[in-house]
Amino acid sequence: MTTDRFAVAGQTAIVTGASSGIGRAIAERFAEDGADVAVCSREQDNVDPVAEEITESDRPGEALAVECDVTDREAVEALVEATVEEFGGIDCLVNNAGASFMAGFDDISPNGWGTIVDINLTGTYHCTQAAAEHLKDGGGTVINLSSVAGQQGSPYMSHYGAAKAGVSNLTTSLAYEWAGKGVRVNCVAPGFVATPGVEQQMGVSADEVDREEVDRRIGESEEIADLVQFLASEASSFIVGETITARGVPDVMETP
Numbered sequence: 001m002t003t004d005r006f007a008v009a010g011q012t013a014i015v016t017g018a019s020s021g022i023g024r025a026i027a028e029r030f031a032e033d034g035a036d037v038a039v040c041s042r043e044q045d046n047v048d049p050v051a052e053e054i055t056e057s058d059r060p061g062e063a064l065a066v067e068c069d070v071t072d073r074e075a076v077e078a079l080v081e082a083t084v085e086e087f088g089g090i091d092c093l094v095n096n097a098g099a100s101f102m103a104g105f106d107d108i109s110p111n112g113w114g115t116i117v118d119i120n121l122t123g124t125y126h127c128t129q130a131a132a133e134h135l136k137d138g139g140g141t142v143i144n145l146s147s148v149a150g151q152q153g154s155p156y157m158s159h160y161g162a163a164k165a166g167v168s169n170l171t172t173s174l175a176y177e178w179a180g181k182g183v184r185v186n187c188v189a190p191g192f193v194a195t196p197g198v199e200q201q202m203g204v205s206a207d208e209v210d211r212e213e214v215d216r217r218i219g220e221s222e223e224i225a226d227l228v229q230f231l232a233s234e235a236s237s238f239i240v241g242e243t244i245t246a247r248g249v250p251d252v253m254e255t256p
């Protein structure tokens with residue numbers, strides 16, 4: 001085994017929700033390793049600086065910024081088209097775009113429920129279906145972002161937990177459907193990772209989080225990028241349809 005098997009150099013990847021947090025770290029990591037990346041978010045002004053930063057750095061990969069709301073099928077198809085036109089194909093799709101808000105189940109309106117399911121789950125469906133023919137051209141990988149909230153239930157985020165459980169389930173169904181076509185589909189379920197999105201949701205910075213509420217080390221976006229890179233690389237060739245949890249360990253582990 002060589003470390004080359006962990007490389008994504010030479011691939012073309014689409015990373016959705018790449019203007020911030022985990023998505024941005026994944027895009028930067030892929031470009032650093034020599035992959036070309038199409039980075040998207042709902043606002044061109046948010047995603048342009050990410051592509052500029054990648055292009056102006058000494059990272060070998062190129063970047064293309066595309067405004068795309070993953071809930072808008074036409075915009076998603078345009079993202080796929082723009083990526084193929086710019087880079088000649090798609091090897092890896094990272095369905096990272098996601099959002100949530102905290103609310104008791106009784107207070108979640110149909111609109112609020114629909115919005116969260118649309119972004120997290122239906123957005124994953126749109127992007128994956130739109131990219132399918134290009135991924136199937138020569139194999140490829142799809143890596144979805146779920147959450148521990150989708151595995152263990154999530155009080156005050158029931159809409160988000162349900163959507164992320166759906167993402168995980170879709171991962172396995174699709175992985176088996178597409179296995180014969182050489183496309184590997186996997187999923188990452190992070191615990192608490194310090195990102196602008198989570199800090200905004202909690203109303204405090206990661207440093208100020210109540211340690212009784214969050215009893216584990218808070219992760220870094222780069223640690224999720226490590227796992228996503230692995231799942232996009234040859235080194236994970238025997239991993240298919242899995243959701244891999246990345247959540248650290250509790251702060252205090254008693255020695256038995």
Ligand SMILES: NC(=O)c1ccc[n+]([C@@H]2O[C@H](COP(=O)([O-])OP(=O)(O)OC[C@H]3O[C@@H](n4cnc5c(N)ncnc54)[C@H](OP(=O)(O)O)[C@@H]3O)[C@@H](O)[C@H]2O)c1
Pocket residue numbers: 016017018019020021022023040041042043046047068069070071095096097098099119123145146147148189190191192193194195196197198
């Ligand atoms: N951070 C955590 O603790 C944690 C834990 C478990 C799972 N996750 C999952 O990891 C992923 C990234 O989370 P994060 O914490 O890095 O989030 P974040 O900092 O809030 O970033 C979310 C990204 O998604 C984009 N986005 C939101 N709605 C979109 C839409 N409809 N279409 C396209 N882009 C959209 C945002 O960009 P614009 O606002 O510019 O559109 C932004 O780039 C999400 O799927 C999240 O659910 C995060």
